[in-house]
Amino acid sequence: MSDHTCGAGCQHFSHLNDADLQGEFKEARQSLRSSIGGNTTTGTAGLAGVTHRPLPSKKAGEQVSHYYVPANNKTIHWGYFSKTMEPLLKLESGDYATIETVTHHANDDIERMVKGDAGAESIFQWDAKSKAVNRRGAGAMDDPLGAGGGLGVHVCTGPIYVNGAEPGDVLEVRIIDTMQRPSANPDYRGKTFGSNVASNWGYHYNNLITEPKGREVITIYEVDAKGDQTWAKAVYNYRWTPQTDPFGTVHPIIDYPGVPVDRNTIKPNYDVLKGYEIPVRPHFGTIGVAPSEADMVSSIVPNYTGGNFDNWRMGKGATAFFPVAVAGGMFSVGDPHASQGDAELCGTAIECSLTGLFQFIVHKKADLAGTKLQGLDYPLLETASELIVHGFSSPNYLKEFGADNASEIFKKSSLDSAMTDAFNKTRRFFMDTRNLTEDEAISLISVSVDFGITQVVDGNWGVHAIIKKAIFPK
Template sequence: MCQGDDATCPQFELHYRALKDNLDAERRGFLKSGFVAAGGLATLGVGGASLVTPALAEAAAARQPGERTHHYLPANADTVHWGYFSKTLKPQVEIESGDLVTIETLTHQASDDLERMVEGDPGAESVFLWTKDKKGVDRRGAGTTDPKLYKKGSGEGQGVHVMTGPVYVRGAEPGDILEVRILDCVPRPCANPKYKGKSFGSNAAAWWGYHYNDLLGGEKREVVTIYEVDAGGSKSWAQAVYNFKWVPQTDPFGVVHPTIDYPGVPVDHAKTSRNFDALKGVRVPIRPHFGTLGVAPADADFVDTIPPNRTGGNIDNWRIGKGATMYYPVAVEGALLSVGDPHASQGDSELCGTAIECSLTGVFQLILHKKADLAGTALEELNYPMLETQDEWLVHGFSFANYLKDLGPDAQTEIYTKSSVDLAMRDAFRKMRHFLMTTQKLTEDEAISLMSIGVDFGVTQVVDGNWGVHAIVRKEIFAGRA
């Protein structure tokens, strides 16, 4: 039955209004702001110097239906897939190019504090349900689902992010480019009345963090810090609530987790020692964004969400937030876009292993650019995820540009032992050289000179298996060109 999420339903408008009426006041306020944003699409997402030329935009518009539809995709146990991308997934919504989609996303770290991030929220409760008899979402990762083989749980945690979707874009085929405009991005309000008006997120300094083998004194420890965010948007910062050292946790199936080794293990705080004096007086500027956003790869049926790849995924660039536009090469029919790993804030490198992992809701516009229309444009040879803001273009380099292809049949295991910043820097250099030569028609010598004096390279992340370096060039550098 349509719950306000099936645009083909004859009573879609009635069901959609009922859905909005059932949301709390803060969520309704968000939807209103999202529709207002949608009315100004011409001024959002891309600036005057866009990768999408007027001719390419006109070609895309000509393929779109006359009326734009706004879809709503909630996050619950029926609409999420946990820890993997897959070309085999059934779409949760089908849209036309140019349509808008409001998508709820949940952080996989919500079980670090169930009271603040799950309780009272029906969608989150359905996803994080875990009793001695069942789990709300069983498969968690791209690993085995054979109970005779796994030791920690279905999927073995090889992939950790709660992904909402996928979204099927009608007409999308391999070789096309999907333009994803992020029109809005806001924290999901806490549903527990004890914390009305607030949102919360978790930062885990974990065993996969860059710091872990370099701790002072040599002590091995994992420390989780819970942060508070203002859900109403009146405060532009996050502040720590408390932190705690991870101690072995026993999940409802009786499996002991001495480290943070399986997503969604409910933390029993009767076993932890919480420090409510952590980071007193420190305000962390928030910059909400989606750490994992991308289309389905064609290389395997189930692909771990942790390492990013040519079709996007867990890029973990804090710039992929409101006002940004991402471009992805389509690899499978329908593109199958999924969104997850929401963050309230993150620094370049994501050094300790995570950001402030905080559930968010976003408004997206998806525009399909067909391969036949790309000839002679800046998107013609794009075979990697590209980020555009009002003022900048960014390419994303990885240790392995397409690790699923580069590393062979054992790629999803091998990638975790072979990454380096050097390899990611080399890939970012090559992609920026390609970008400057193809879109700005520079010679190789000109591109190399400009990269040294006018392009900023930064470490995106060193914790996602396939490490990342991004390269940023400001659009104003080319303001003097005809």
């Protein structure tokens, strides 16, 4: 029996096929364009006027379901993955979900990224008496910085339970389409905004050459919400100044997510990056399933089940494969980006809210032999022309250091260990799934595979290997 259930804020639609569903998403985009910058939205946050209807299934007698998941304080969890959470919804293999994601950096410019957006306002609500999402991170609830301690920073939508997914299986997640979340402030009609933070956790931070040293700088970027313009531009930047949150805690550096920035305390500089155009490549920085090693883990550190591995290729048209570690997978997605370079050097990308259309497919363990998923124990990314293997400084930092000592990974990460892991996985991929000898695999890797630095700012540093499909025998 099908077990289609969803919690607060989810809408359920049936009988959708690929072409019709993409049509629905295009209609959503058109409706979005017509409503950009309008009045404060209600219901589906940031997507006023979007509706969905039942459509025929791909095959007679086959039901395909589609869920719409808005981002609000009832549908997100902040800063962690957890195998013990109550699922937001349950769906079947083959089902679709349109999922809104909101950047955790929206309060860097409240006027542009929060004001008028009912979903974002519900997430970031924080006054002297209460805050709507109290836990932010996997740390202690009585942490002096705030509940959760900021041990995990990403606003994640989910988790989603996929019926039939069991440990040892692989969950395939297709990213069919993405669209920008527009500013709901009428003053910024037709625009989307994102924040890039040159932060205290950035690779550059202890290697600054101009004064004042030890500075953190936020740059606000503008993106075309309609998607017609394919580049972003900087609007202004400012230096972080000590911010006092609504509970009275002072944050001299950026050390807790979602602290509202008081514009009276900063000095915006609008003379920044004049004439520079940054290619827009929307993607999800944090995406994956829950690990089995602990009940709750930080969203910051990527792992074998995915999470915050910050690969800009995780966008429209890409497919991700995650090893399932717990029943149902418990999929979550967040940390949306408008663009990012490999390495994410200064600490963040252009952190910019997105909505994505996803399809979920379960591959059973018994069916993996002889396929590209054989022995998969890491997040594998596939695009139209490439397979991308992800290596980490610690392939499973929770197992290596123990859940109680997971912070040790921040002290021991290196590109040497990440490169070794990426090589080991790529060699195994060719030997196990393409039936090559070790000597054949090593030669092929050296002459055809591109290795790149995925990120050096998320604790567990990453190196990815790009395998071009064109090299395979025809």
